[in-house]
Amino acid sequence: MKKIISYVMVLCVSITSLSACHQEKKIPALSVGAQSSLAEIEKRIYAAFVDSILQNDLSSLETIDKELQGITQRNQANLVWYWRSYLNYYKAIYYVRQDDKKLAEKSCDEAITWLEDLDNKTSEDYALLALIQSFGIQFKGAKAMFISSKIKKNAKKAIAMEPKNLRAHFVFASNDFYTPEKYGGGKNAEKFLLKAIALPNQKIKNPYLPSWGKERAYEMLIKLYIKKKELENAKKYFKEGIELYPESYNLKQLAAKLIE
Amino acid sequence: MKSLIYIVFFCTAICAAQTKISGKVTDGKWTIFAANVYLKSSPETGTITDENGLFSIEIPQENDTLVISYIGYEELYIPTATLQKDELNIFNLQLKEEVLQQVVLENRDPISEQFSVVKLDKMDIYLNPVAQGDPLKAITILPASTNVDETANPSLRGSDPDRSRVILNGVPVYNPVRASQINNQGFFSLFNPEIIGKQYVYASNPPLIYGNSSAGLVEIQTTKSLEKNQLKLSATLVSTGFFVSQQLDSINSFVQVYGNYQLSDAFVGIQEQNLPNLQDFTTLDFGVNLGFELKNNWFLNSYTYVIDEDFFGTDQRFTYRGPFTSEKRRLFTINSIGHAVGNGYISLSTGFNTEQQDFAFGNTLSDQETQQLYAGLNYKVKLDELTLQSVVSVDHQTNDFEDSIPTFFYALAPDSPSQTSQRSLDNTAVETAVYGSWKPNNDITISSGIRANIPTNEQASFFSWQFGARYNLNSQHAFLLSGGKYHNYTTPSFFRQRFDLLKSEQIALDYTFEAKKTSVSGAIYYKTEGGTQPIIGRLAIDDQETFGVEVFVKQQLHPYVSISASYSYIDQQFGLGGTQFPGARDADYFIKSTFEFKHPKWGTFSLNWIGRTGTNYTGITGGIPDATTDFFRPIFSENLLANRFTDYNRLDLNMSKYFAWDDKELVFFASINNVFNQKNQRIDQYNTDYSTRSFDVFQRRLFFFGMVWTLNY
Numbered sequence: 001m002k003k004i005i006s007y008v009m010v011l012c013v014s015i016t017s018l019s020a021c022h023q024e025k026k027i028p029a030l031s032v033g034a035q036s037s038l039a040e041i042e043k044r045i046y047a048a049f050v051d052s053i054l055q056n057d058l059s060s061l062e063t064i065d066k067e068l069q070g071i072t073q074r075n076q077a078n079l080v081w082y083w084r085s086y087l088n089y090y091k092a093i094y095y096v097r098q099d100d101k102k103l104a105e106k107s108c109d110e111a112i113t114w115l116e117d118l119d120n121k122t123s124e125d126y127a128l129l130a131l132i133q134s135f136g137i138q139f140k141g142a143k144a145m146f147i148s149s150k151i152k153k154n155a156k157k158a159i160a161m162e163p164k165n166l167r168a169h170f171v172f173a174s175n176d177f178y179t180p181e182k183y184g185g186g187k188n189a190e191k192f193l194l195k196a197i198a199l200p201n202q203k204i205k206n207p208y209l210p211s212w213g214k215e216r217a218y219e220m221l222i223k224l225y226i227k228k229k230e231l232e233n234a235k236k237y238f239k240e241g242i243e244l245y246p247e248s249y250n251l252k253q254l255a256a257k258l259i260e
Numbered sequence: 261m262k263s264l265i266y267i268v269f270f271c272t273a274i275c276a277a278q279t280k281i282s283g284k285v286t287d288g289k290w291t292i293f294a295a296n297v298y299l300k301s302s303p304e305t306g307t308i309t310d311e312n313g314l315f316s317i318e319i320p321q322e323n324d325t326l327v328i329s330y331i332g333y334e335e336l337y338i339p340t341a342t343l344q345k346d347e348l349n350i351f352n353l354q355l356k357e358e359v360l361q362q363v364v365l366e367n368r369d370p371i372s373e374q375f376s377v378v379k380l381d382k383m384d385i386y387l388n389p390v391a392q393g394d395p396l397k398a399i400t401i402l403p404a405s406t407n408v409d410e411t412a413n414p415s416l417r418g419s420d421p422d423r424s425r426v427i428l429n430g431v432p433v434y435n436p437v438r439a440s441q442i443n444n445q446g447f448f449s450l451f452n453p454e455i456i457g458k459q460y461v462y463a464s465n466p467p468l469i470y471g472n473s474s475a476g477l478v479e480i481q482t483t484k485s486l487e488k489n490q491l492k493l494s495a496t497l498v499s500t501g502f503f504v505s506q507q508l509d510s511i512n513s514f515v516q517v518y519g520n521y522q523l524s525d526a527f528v529g530i531q532e533q534n535l536p537n538l539q540d541f542t543t544l545d546f547g548v549n550l551g552f553e554l555k556n557n558w559f560l561n562s563y564t565y566v567i568d569e570d571f572f573g574t575d576q577r578f579t580y581r582g583p584f585t586s587e588k589r590r591l592f593t594i595n596s597i598g599h600a601v602g603n604g605y606i607s608l609s610t611g612f613n614t615e616q617q618d619f620a621f622g623n624t625l626s627d628q629e630t631q632q633l634y635a636g637l638n639y640k641v642k643l644d645e646l647t648l649q650s651v652v653s654v655d656h657q658t659n660d661f662e663d664s665i666p667t668f669f670y671a672l673a674p675d676s677p678s679q680t681s682q683r684s685l686d687n688t689a690v691e692t693a694v695y696g697s698w699k700p701n702n703d704i705t706i707s708s709g710i711r712a713n714i715p716t717n718e719q720a721s722f723f724s725w726q727f728g729a730r731y732n733l734n735s736q737h738a739f740l741l742s743g744g745k746y747h748n749y750t751t752p753s754f755f756r757q758r759f760d761l762l763k764s765e766q767i768a769l770d771y772t773f774e775a776k777k778t779s780v781s782g783a784i785y786y787k788t789e790g791g792t793q794p795i796i797g798r799l800a801i802d803d804q805e806t807f808g809v810e811v812f813v814k815q816q817l818h819p820y821v822s823i824s825a826s827y828s829y830i831d832q833q834f835g836l837g838g839t840q841f842p843g844a845r846d847a848d849y850f851i852k853s854t855f856e857f858k859h860p861k862w863g864t865f866s867l868n869w870i871g872r873t874g875t876n877y878t879g880i881t882g883g884i885p886d887a888t889t890d891f892f893r894p895i896f897s898e899n900l901l902a903n904r905f906t907d908y909n910r911l912d913l914n915m916s917k918y919f920a921w922d923d924k925e926l927v928f929f930a931s932i933n934n935v936f937n938q939k940n941q942r943i944d945q946y947n948t949d950y951s952t953r954s955f956d957v958f959q960r961r962l963f964f965f966g967m968v969w970t971l972n973y
Contacts, residue, residue, distance in 0.1 A: 206294060
């Protein structure tokens, strides 16, 4: 079961929309005062990840990793560690696809340690921490049961600290979605996914700050409705999602299931 | 053409009406990178701070509001009219209340945690192969644990358990086990694993933030927040119990309530032959643990526990064998309140313990009442790389004994001569301490602490000090060097109705290696322990010296299989009248090994073996008839501690199986302690004229099983 879950998770993340991030027109975008290599870092990490997968080679991600390491030499800001952790998360996904669970676990553990050690953790930090813990649970054997509680706790903290953080709601829903029903999962995913898709990616568009989550929230919500055989709802949110993310590979994949 | 002129004029007018201002955004200490800076009236024309927290923005002449925002911080609104045009404007953002609360929670972690050799959480306790869900028993797998009496009371690195302390939420809990004076009892501690947040083990060099320890220290912090609401119901061969965890209005406010009722009928009934000294016992206990997150970064924690224990069994001392009864009632409450002040955290911890214990054996009767009151005021402040903590504490204890004591120590029958004794003792330890921890980078931590008492009544003054250095060679290897001088007072008991000041000097080097499938740790230590240590009758001994070496290896052989082994060598000697004798925990070898098989479908099985050299005792070589008492007076061997019990060997088997469905969980567990029914010698016993020696033994083979049903809601 755990194996299936891990494959599903890897698949979802790794092929998530080989599309560019959608711009939300209603949200004001700020100009960048002085360029930093952290500008559009989320997009760059994702593009490097896709490149690494296609090339079967980690060097694209490694290049950004080195850049980020360079930044941490001069700037220890939480944000830099956030992106290093985020990058490690994608490295872990890459390693799982390469069937190297040892390195995948190492990448996850490293990122979890960085995030846990941050002073003044914000809602975004807790959301990413929960996301990586959620992915890393597949390596933890008997400890999984306890880690699941930690994930839930961190996702709850993220929501409590910033109720309008879509990533916090998405991570909470994701943990619930992938927790088997016999372990108490599957009860809250819908509520939190609906909340996640209703929230903006960012309050004000900022190329340095995280904006991930909404596309995956749509995808998960549609899957949830397909699973529950509520096809009308599935179609409704597919339509909404594909309008926002017309290039999304994952959403397009779901179209076939809706037609069936 | 006219239009063009208008446009040019209009643009010029706009440009003239704009002023460029520059600024720097910080959190009061560090610059903030990537903060949003924009005008309230037109957010789309904003900017973002660079890596140095700097920005510049055009602002209009007319009044507007500049908004600065960043995740985790309160938004800052500044009227543009108040901005400086020709100089750098500095803006300090304040952390959001919700973030501050998390910071405060983390500030509650101990300053000395880097110097604990082991840090455990609830999960580690449940997964520990020897703990059987008991927080203090989880320690016994460590090579530093040198218990030789099968109780859960920690004995660390060869020291007497009364030299180490268990601290719960900053307050000492003396004698933290159940009915520990009875044979084979004291097997479990007073603590429920569900209340545990973190548990730190300082095998030697106890942090001087806490006093009254001259060996090691176990620091328990109760949970700071609940993971989920739960109802647990348990039923075992000896007990039934419940545990409720309920979250209140916020994630850090909760209540936990639990209770257990133990009775021995079934436990004794199925294995009477292996429990020759146990007739009957009953125990009833309740606990309440409350955590409250109050407004303005105030936190309150309250833990209250009450236990009522009755025991009826048989015992033998010297040549008298007869019934033994014991009753004990105990209540303790530990309350702490803390508040974040700037970079610091101030807290007040208070504890109150009251217990009443009666026991009767032959002509020995004892009625003991104990009260303890503790208050400790702590202030911890973080100054960049340096963290400082100061504490002032008062620990007041009173002990009242009303005893009937044998007139002749060897004549213990109910009709043998005895005399009554009444004694009241009290001790007030007023102490102050300062502890500093300097962490210039992630690889090095250096700490030092001092602690002194303010003598009350006729106490001697003392001064304790310590130093420590931790070096993380990389993410896998770490070294810990620590040393110092420490003091503590003995805890009065029927056999030792005194508060004696003990001292020790210690130095220890610890090493740890952590890899994916392998854990290795090692230690080498030396200590001298002094003070009044009447361990042999009423004879006071000189300093005791202990040199020890420890090695521990754990290896994951397969996803389902792991093994661990530890070896300790303890060379312990004490002086008496100029002669050296082996100490109580002197051991050529102390080996603990475990084999674990954890299969997601079949369940968990573990085999745990403990082997060690037998402890030393002073034999009795014969007896002289005594017409006054109708008992023989024993003649002790002139060679103190020259005899040694046979080597100790014990193999335990534990099994458990976990089921889950919907919001429910069910765990079945069973254990066989001392699988081979080994007769491990515990105490020497004699026939009436001391011509024949026999031995009472530790726990024989015992079966135990039970289940816990959990509802998550």
